[in-house]
Amino acid sequence: MALKTDSYIKYKLLTATLILGLLPTMASAQDLQPIDTSVISTSLAKSKTVKKAEKKWEFLMALERSSNLVKDDSPLDNTATDLTLIPKWTFNKNWGFSVRSIIEKEEGGARNTTFADTSISLGRQGYKFNGTYSLSHSVAGYMPTNQQNHEDTSFQGAAALGTKFLAHYSWLDAFYALSLRRNVHEFMVAADGSENIQYLLSHAIGLELPITSKWKLSSDAVYRQGWTYHNYQRQTFLFAFDINYEAIKNLTFNLGTSNEGSALKANGQNSNMRFFDDNSSVLRAGVTYVL
Numbered sequence: 001m002a003l004k005t006d007s008y009i010k011y012k013l014l015t016a017t018l019i020l021g022l023l024p025t026m027a028s029a030q031d032l033q034p035i036d037t038s039v040i041s042t043s044l045a046k047s048k049t050v051k052k053a054e055k056k057w058e059f060l061m062a063l064e065r066s067s068n069l070v071k072d073d074s075p076l077d078n079t080a081t082d083l084t085l086i087p088k089w090t091f092n093k094n095w096g097f098s099v100r101s102i103i104e105k106e107e108g109g110a111r112n113t114t115f116a117d118t119s120i121s122l123g124r125q126g127y128k129f130n131g132t133y134s135l136s137h138s139v140a141g142y143m144p145t146n147q148q149n150h151e152d153t154s155f156q157g158a159a160a161l162g163t164k165f166l167a168h169y170s171w172l173d174a175f176y177a178l179s180l181r182r183n184v185h186e187f188m189v190a191a192d193g194s195e196n197i198q199y200l201l202s203h204a205i206g207l208e209l210p211i212t213s214k215w216k217l218s219s220d221a222v223y224r225q226g227w228t229y230h231n232y233q234r235q236t237f238l239f240a241f242d243i244n245y246e247a248i249k250n251l252t253f254n255l256g257t258s259n260e261g262s263a264l265k266a267n268g269q270n271s272n273m274r275f276f277d278d279n280s281s282v283l284r285a286g287v288t289y290v291l
């Protein structure tokens with residue numbers, strides 16, 4: 001039988017205390033778009049294109065369909081539709097709070113519907129160097145709401161700290177984000193025999209280039225370094241590129257492509273990172289609306 005992790009035992013003992021401590025925070029804290037680089041996905045580009053309203057709360061809804069354009073009956077078909085829901089609360093100019101939930105419906109294969117692990121983030125506006133550069137910081141927690149992931153990996157929850165450096169020019173917006181995530185699993189090894197990731201360090205770079213008042217180009221790159229409970233390393237990557245069109249205020253359409261996977265090939269030495277790959281790249285089309 002697989003050994004239970006020390007962190008899992010501590011997790012069980014502290015669960016009640018953590019929940020009671022989080023409840024008041026969830027009711028009063030609010031969000032300034034805190035960093036969540038460990039869960040940056042192909043929906044990142046479209047979420048950045050919507051201008052934030054000057055109000056205490058907002059509700060972002062994003063619907064996106066992605067496909068690698070292979071035959072429907074192919075085992076390589078990964079066509080899916082994602083619904084992202086992000087309620088946000090702004091407490092003041094420095095503090096904010098958000099909850100992120102993603103529902104994915106597979107259009108091929110088993111056609112399963114999954115609910116991604118829910119993230120809860122508390123963000124704080126950091127130091128502003130001038131009108132061009134600024135910092136923001138965040139702390140996030142993850143709940144094991146993905147039942148399949150819980151069964152496959154015994155995932156119990158996670159916590160993450162992040163820092164984001166932003167640069168705003170009249171012709172370009174850019175950011176670099178760094179986050180460290182600590183996962184908690186009941187067992188060190190997943191059901192398929194692979195080792196679970198204990199620590200995850202993520203680096204993300206994003207660019208947004210306005211073309212007109214309605215059209216924008218956005219590009220994102222993410223590099224993740226993971227360490228298992230036995231200190232083996234894993235590396236993954238993500239590249240995404242989108243064309244965004246703001247039809248009306250708070251309603252944005254996006255069309256793009258993305259590629260993600262292991263950063264190294266099977267030999268563990270040669271790089272596997274590519275902007276586009278015939279087998280793993282997907283085309284995406286989506287719409288985002290903010291209430």
